[in-house]
Amino acid sequence: MSKHISILGSTGSIGTQTLDVISMYKEDFIIESLAAGSNLPLFVEQINTYHPKKVSVANKSLAEQLKPLISSSIEVFYGDEGLIEVAANTNATFIVNALVGSQGLKPTISAIEAGKHIGLANKETLVTAGHIIKQLTQIHGVDLLPIDSEHSAIFQCLNGESHSEISKVTLTASGGSFRDRSRKELVGVTVEEALSHPNWSMGAKITIDSATMVNKGLEVIEAHWLFDIAYDKIDVVIHPESIVHSFVEFNDRSVIAQLGNPDMRVPIQYALTYPRRLKTSTEPLDLTLLGRLNFNQMDYERFPCLKMAFDCGKRGGSATTVFNAANEVAVSRFLKGEIEFLHIEKIIYKVLEKHDVKVFPQLDELLEIDKWARVSACNVPSSS
Ligand SMILES: NC(=O)C1=CN([C@@H]2O[C@H](COP(=O)(O)OP(=O)(O)OC[C@H]3O[C@@H](n4cnc5c(N)ncnc54)[C@H](OP(=O)(O)O)[C@@H]3O)[C@@H](O)[C@H]2O)C=CC1
Ligand SMILES: CC(=O)[C@@H](O)[C@H](O)COP(=O)(O)O
Ligand SMILES: [Mn+2]
Numbered sequence: 001m002s003k004h005i006s007i008l009g010s011t012g013s014i015g016t017q018t019l020d021v022i023s024m025y026k027e028d029f030i031i032e033s034l035a036a037g038s039n040l041p042l043f044v045e046q047i048n049t050y051h052p053k054k055v056s057v058a059n060k061s062l063a064e065q066l067k068p069l070i071s072s073s074i075e076v077f078y079g080d081e082g083l084i085e086v087a088a089n090t091n092a093t094f095i096v097n098a099l100v101g102s103q104g105l106k107p108t109i110s111a112i113e114a115g116k117h118i119g120l121a122n123k124e125t126l127v128t129a130g131h132i133i134k135q136l137t138q139i140h141g142v143d144l145l146p147i148d149s150e151h152s153a154i155f156q157c158l159n160g161e162s163h164s165e166i167s168k169v170t171l172t173a174s175g176g177s178f179r180d181r182s183r184k185e186l187v188g189v190t191v192e193e194a195l196s197h198p199n200w201s202m203g204a205k206i207t208i209d210s211a212t213m214v215n216k217g218l219e220v221i222e223a224h225w226l227f228d229i230a231y232d233k234i235d236v237v238i239h240p241e242s243i244v245h246s247f248v249e250f251n252d253r254s255v256i257a258q259l260g261n262p263d264m265r266v267p268i269q270y271a272l273t274y275p276r277r278l279k280t281s282t283e284p285l286d287l288t289l290l291g292r293l294n295f296n297q298m299d300y301e302r303f304p305c306l307k308m309a310f311d312c313g314k315r316g317g318s319a320t321t322v323f324n325a326a327n328e329v330a331v332s333r334f335l336k337g338e339i340e341f342l343h344i345e346k347i348i349y350k351v352l353e354k355h356d357v358k359v360f361p362q363l364d365e366l367l368e369i370d371k372w373a374r375v376s377a378c379n380v381p382s383s384s
Helices: 013-024 040-050 060-069 079-088 102-113 123-140 149-157 204-212 214-227 265-273 304-315 319-335 343-353 363-379
Strands: 003-008 029-035 054-057 075-078 094-097 117-120 144-146 166-173 234-238 244-250 255-259
Touching: 003 013, 003 079, 013 040, 013 094, 013 265, 029 040, 029 079, 040 054, 040 060, 054 060, 054 079, 060 075, 075 079, 079 102, 094 102, 094 265, 102 117, 102 123, 102 319, 117 123, 117 265, 123 214, 123 319, 123 363, 144 149, 144 214, 144 265, 149 166, 149 214, 149 244, 149 255, 149 265, 166 214, 204 214, 204 319, 204 343, 214 234, 214 304, 214 319, 304 319, 304 343, 319 343, 319 363, 343 363
Parallel strands: 003 029, 003 094, 029 054, 054 075, 094 117, 117 144, 166 234
Antiparallel strands: 166 244, 244 255
């Protein structure tokens, strides 16, 4: 029987690769709805290929531009409400959240409340409101399947294992675009240089996050919520090849790792077809060709954002919401050329410094705090 799917963020890196996987297994999937931001040419192509019943774009003007380009039988929505419509009000049973940033939170909540299972790439959702999402998945009995490569790896390592027998979960980090540079050598780096990831081709925001090591910080918090692991049992190592996607150590000192060539279509497909493992078009992994794999200790002075993320995770409550929101604004300012690369971490630090952590915030409180953090991050001067 075909699985009915909706994709939020279908025009992005994860969204397009999700559609690649679906194209390989056309009989197994029906696309109910798609949401994109502003890439209309690609979106029109996707709509004409996959024939969704509902679609959504970022705003009203884009929705008006889209309507004459697609079949009049397709319902067109826009904005936050459009995302919720696509996420919750269709016959889809499985939603892929491939949006970037904490705008993924509200549609995820609506989807869970509507009983949809979720394939989650959008880590910012769990970093912003992990406790709320976890509680809702339990209340509504929905699965939250990881798409992020490290979390898919951990999910696979934990298959059939007992949670109480885990002694440590280790996330691997490539080191990002500037892994071979000292902190001094980060002064004056360009946006173009920062956008050049050594192993993965991804959207702009996550590529910058990878260079600052914020991405690994977000992933530590994501792992905490997905797998209910205490922060002192989560570790990060630098693994420049991105072949071992993460590993888990158990009480008996056995370590289970998941390996594969860096290709996001593999974890995306696993989330879509779980628990089945269907063929992918990715190259087989030949360890003899690689010869060796490298692992280095994380240097928290070189990558202070990762230390900040651990601290926020341990403080809990609204701390991770503020960490995420400040980072989103700082990255956007860097991409616009407003600030230096090293200023990203300063902005996060300064906004966190001003925040009094709220321990068990409700959703409306978190949304207010998120807004406050964004305004504060915008107001940090570009040279301070
Ligand atoms: N790329 C990767 O390999 C990985 C990504 N992730 C995570 O997955 C998520 C997506 O990342 P990635 O695919 O790289 O990001 P991209 O920037 O490539 O894609 C983001 C998607 O969100 C859409 N979007 C942006 N703004 C809006 C809006 N206002 N309304 C509706 N849609 C919007 C974009 O639409 P449009 O382009 O049309 O404007 C696009 O479809 C992130 O959370 C990232 O951290 C996790 C692991 C790996
Ligand atoms: C592919 C994926 O899951 C990314 O989140 C990846 O992990 C980024 O690479 P870094 O290891 O450099 O953060
Ligand atoms: Mn990842």
